[in-house]
Amino acid sequence: MSFKDWFVKRSPLPEMWREHMAEYYAPKNFNIFYYAGSLLLLMVVLQFLSGFLVLAHYIPTARGAYDSVYGIMYDVHYGWLMQYMHVDGVSLIFVLLYVHMARGMLYGSYRSPREIVWIVGYTTYLAFMAEAFFGYVLPYSNLSYWAGTVITSLFKSIPFIGGWVTTLVRGGPGMSGDTLNRFMALHVTLVFMIIVGLIVLHILYLHKVGSNNPDGIEIKASKGPDGHPVDGIPFHPYYSVKDLFGFGVWLIIFGAIIFYAPTFHHIFLERTMSTPANPLKSLPDVTPPWYLSPFYAMLRSIPNKNAGIILMVVAVLFPFVLPWLDRNPVKSTRYRPITRIMLLIFFINFFVLAYLGEQPPLPKYFFAERLGAFIYVAFFVLLPFVSKFEPTRAPPARVRFRAH
Ligand code: HEM
Incomplete structure (x- = not known):
């Protein structure tokens, strides 16, 4: 028995490859908006990598957090690159999320039979909001501190238990090192794992019912003698190669932002992120990030x-x-x-x-x-x-x- 036969007999991977790539028939009329889904997958992987590298130098304490982020930026080899990748990556993920959702709305991709694909996708978007918020507080800049204070104080409005919930979320009456500890745990483990799980579900539910397209027509309604949709083409190699081209173009854009406009006119990285947290100096107007x-x-x-x-x-x-x-x-x-x-x-x-x-x-x-x-x-x-x-x-x- 060859090594290939030995491996194939024991592995679910070849079957998964066939089902989700080589024999997944996607409509042949996808347009440019259909790049956003695969680009989101790419960005999540890059976000994980840059986050992992930043985490290796980050100190989650009220005294150490800001200095450690400063150190990553100026002392760690290529720390600035990891940092900017991670910070700009967030904004670009939201750009892609909005394009992806707008595409779904334009072509009615949320309609039957893709309701669950939409709901799981939208839940992922909400999980990203939480993930971004927890990450925003971690550098413990003055903006982090006051944004954290404002957002967590929203929980106070919950009837009866609002005060208790706010204290629970903050880990005390106000923002502190304890808040950083729990936000870091949420940011790097729980919420991140939820996002990964939701993305897997999102793709599985989509592949169960099949992709929509700009015409909003179900391609499964017209099948050829081979049982495959006449307007469908196998995802691999046709769309996998097309998506690789998209990755190339996107990485050029991503690189250009990181190297030439990392703060993106202070839209991706606000000015008030560069002063340490000061509970005695509140900011005149705390506004959330653009997304x-x-x-x-x-x-x-x-x-x-x-x-x-x-x-x-x-x-x-x-x-x-x-x-x-x-x-x-x-x-x-x-x-x-x-x-x-x-x-x-x-x-x-x-x-x-x-x-x-x-x-x-x-x-x-x-x-x-x-x-x-x-x-x-x-x-x-x-x-x-x-x-x-x-x-x-x-x-x-x-x-x-x-x-x-
Ligand atoms: C990181 C988050 C997400 C990832 C990685 C992701 C990934 C993908 C991928 C790879 C596809 C298939 C390719 C394509 O149609 O573009 C897809 C399709 C889809 N996604 Fe997402 N998605 C995410 C978030 C969302 C959100 C927030 C929504 C909606 C609120 C959403 C709704 C949909 C819908 C409806 C489809 C089917 C589109 C169609 O067949 O026309 N997704 N997604």
């Missing part, structure tokens, strides 16, 4: 703190029910002009909210923040009605595809 700021803008749009928190939680949870809000038989917005316009407004509004969430809490922004929150909620409230009655164009019977 969380749309929700922060909505929180701030209502003067009453509890009402603001409720609005923010509702806004965060709305996308979970998206698969059931959309009631049109046509999936892709290529054939639904009204939903496409609504989505366009929704995306622009999300950008505007992100900008507003980064501004100081001045009265001149209140109206815009409220309008933004209104438009965000209105999209989800109106969708069931619009999708039911909107005129649509008939999608083609087979996917539209022009070979290049």
Whole structure:
């Protein structure tokens, strides 16, 4: 028996390779937006590697944390590279997450039979928010300290047990070394493992039902004599090679940011990250990083703190029910002009909210923040009605595809 036969007989890997790569038939009309999924996988691996290297020099104590991060930056060989990879990686992961989700919304990828793919994906996004927040506090800069204080104080609004939960999360009455210890445990083990587990589930659920495509047509509906979808091509080698090309282009962009614009005009790395935590010197306006700021803008749009928190939680949870809000038989917005316009407004509004969430809490922004929150909620409230009655164009019977 050859070594190959001996190995194949005992290993689940060849079968997994066939099922998920060589014989996974994906629609042949994927477009540029379909790079985001594989790029996210790449970024998670890179984030793990840079995080592992940074962790080897990080000290999770109130006295040591800031200095150790400073040391990684200036004393450790190539520490600056690990640090910037890790910091810029977060922002780029969120860029990709937003592109990936927007693509899903444009082509109706959240619709039946992919509801669970969407829900697991959205849960991963929320887990990333938590992961990013815990990581943000770890350098124990003054921004880390005050952002941690503001965010953990949101738990105080939980009725009856709010104070207890806040103390539990912080590991004491205020932010301290104990907070750093538990945030580090969450950041590097629990939440990270949850994210990895969710990503595996995400892919397994997707491969069970098959990929959607820009036309929103189920390719499994038209199969050839060999039993494979006529509009499908094996993922390997066709898309695996295409994704490798995407990796190359993306790594050039990632490298250019790390080497030439690591703070990205202080959007990826804020100025207030470079002063150590000082409990006696609060920051005039603590704003979250750009990827969380749309929700922060909505929180701030209502003067009453509890009402603001409720609005923010509702806004965060709305996308979970998206698969059931959309009631049109046509999936892709290529054939639904009204939903496409609504989505366009929704995306622009999300950008505007992100900008507003980064501004100081001045009265001149209140109206815009409220309008933004209104438009965000209105999209989800109106969708069931619009999708039911909107005129649509008939999608083609087979996917539209022009070979290049
Ligand atoms: C790190 C997080 C994530 C990773 C690594 C990931 C990875 C992937 C990959 C590799 C695919 C298949 C290729 C593709 O269609 O692009 C995919 C598809 C999909 N993902 Fe994600 N994803 C993540 C987060 C999300 C989030 C946050 C959502 C939605 C809220 C989501 C929703 C979907 C949907 C609906 C599909 C099927 C798309 C289609 O078939 O058209 N994913 N994901």
